[in-house]
Amino acid sequence: MRAALTLRGNHALLTRANPLAKFGAVFLITLVLALSIDWVSASVALAAELALFPLAGLTLPLLWQRGWPLIVAAAVGGWSTAIVAADSGAVLLDAGIWSISEGSLQLGLGFMLRGLAIALPAILLMTCTDPTDLADALAQKARLPHRFVLGTLAAMRLVGLMAEEWQTIGMARRARGVGSHGSPLQRLRATLGQSFGLLVQAIRRASRLAVTMEARGFGTGQRTWARESTYSLLDAWVVLGGVLIAAAAVTAAAGMGTWNFVWR
């Protein structure tokens, strides 16, 4: 869990881009895909995203490791849409109240591809963006209050710690005879007790961390930044890439006549 929050070993090109530029590109693509449910725009975006994998240092096995719940969810979503959507065109499969027609299959496929095409950029972004760099960009470029941004960043480090602590407290309580055995009510009570134990430790840790930060002068007026968050030519390419993918998706869908606004 703690390892997942760092990018050690990833030196791909996109790790050097400014997080805000990457955010902008992802936002553009997501926005366009959210406007229409059709399989053409989604597959164009998806293909382009897959082509970008090497630039972000992402590989297919790595994608499956990190994003399999999203991928499975997209597949399930597409399948159920195909089953329950109103039929249009030739019916391909009929099993009582459930049926799959050409139209519903197309809709389901569009749903699945769109889910993937929206999930993928987020995974790409996470793979090639360091939380510290993101915080720097948010505070320096997006001008969010640094107290808030750096406080969140420091707290995130504790999240991994808390995951370890949860396991330790679980064992420590089992050693006292509080087990995950018994009726559901007993188990619920055991979990609540463990949560309380974790809460106490989390508050203690957080207040000690706050003292550490305060003792290092945090929270008083002006501060400088050891790491300057900058834009470079690369960021222009990143945003341009986002625009191009979004435009290609819309154009292709419009050209093939499959574009349909979600609200219609």
Next chain:
Amino acid sequence: MAASDAGASGVRPAAVSARGWGWRHAGRAAPAVQGLDLDIAPGERVLLLGPSGAGKSTLLHALAGVLGDEEDDADETGSLLIDGQVPRGQRGRAGLMQQDPETQVVLSRLGDDVAFGAENLAVPRDEIWRRVHEALDDVGLRSAGEDAAGGSGGLPLDHPTSALSGGQKQRLALAGILAMRPGLILLDEPTANLDPDGVLDVRDAVGRCLDKTGATLVVVEHRVSVWKDLVDRIVVLQPGTAATSAVLLDGPPDQVLAEARDLLIGAGVWVPGFVPATRRRTSAGSGGLLLAAQDVAVSRERPRRRGFRTIPPVPVQTGITAQARAGQALTVTGPNGAGKSTFALTLAGLLAPVAGKVSAAVDLSGGAGIDPFTWKAKQLISRIGTVFQEPEHQFVTGSVLDELMFGPRHLGHGGERVDELVERLRLTHLVDANPYTLSGGEKRRLSVATVLAAHPRVLVLDEPTFGQDANTWAELASFLSELLDAGTSVVSVTHDEEFSAVLGGTELRLGPAARGGARQEAGAA
């Protein structure tokens, strides 16, 4: 900050003066410190001693300017000044290091963490990085320079701080403090949570930095021998009252230690050259086998799911074979990260071994099955008791008495043993208190008592003497030697050689961690 009167290192040593100073925390009836008169000259190095409750940490927090930020009805009396001004207004003048290494790290990359304080003081960027390199050099975490690839044994600036040991984290914290160029360095039990090597590394790093910068030092620590040669003055505090002074003794280390040796020993301070008297073992134990680990590999991590596959964790240590025998002690030792605690938890039936077997002898299992990990919680506590390093992790109720009765009630016993334990571990006056409000030593005694209340035949302890004062230490060691003589098997993970000597028995020494990719995110699994 005035650069004119600063030395070559850019540090202007700070002066501290307290006049009748006192502080009462919000919501407390009694003040934490009362009537403190103290002067510390620039560049002086002071070791602060005293029983718990004497207000040592409160004083350090006040000097660091972090006291009472959100305490509206806290109460301050008298004056406490750094260079003639209140500490609160001059952040960066004093740097504070606390006990828990995990909370001394702010950011996730080595260099960024050192830079954090300097950034907050609005130091220009180029100067920050100059200071970062210098500070890392000074504390012995030499930075590998700009080119991470061409590093010469040092750690790169983007080294993940979570991968550092406790001692390295404390030295990192010191580097972060040094980068602020403080005139006053405040250390609040900086080495209480560290193994012996870590303790010396931190102490030596502090010494080097003081020699270089000439900064003033105030350190709070139980273990006098570690700091005695580094400081030039010892101040002993006592819980102040309206009538008495908060400073009990004040003078050069040798003089104070000679004058007040008995008094300090009485207060549980670890005076150099003094090992508290403990009960001697009277029997060698029957030696009947209770619990055995055979060729065990251990890890805290559970098997992980990668998609539809299950991947076993990479063990931190492999091939461990050991036995716990009735009336005999087993001491698990080894360097940091060798998997000592992980092994102890595996032996205690709290973790499943990655490979190999942990088996209970029929004498211990009594029909509950051979593998302790499969026992129900109720079956476990009456057979194997485990005392964790952090007592608070094991508190499950709101009062000391309920805490002690919890095990027996669960097992359907009466509380006969509880009365005896309360008496024996001096908890009688605390039975109605909330466990979380006890002092460190009291929490430790309670956590041992609660586990023993269930009558386990094997007792497993993880670093039971960490951060304990000499009195609690002696009590614990004597008590365990009694248990051993009564036929209990005691397994302890410890760095404390004197403690193992009291218990006797055999030592299981684990080598350095089996290096694997446990923490690394593999490129392709």
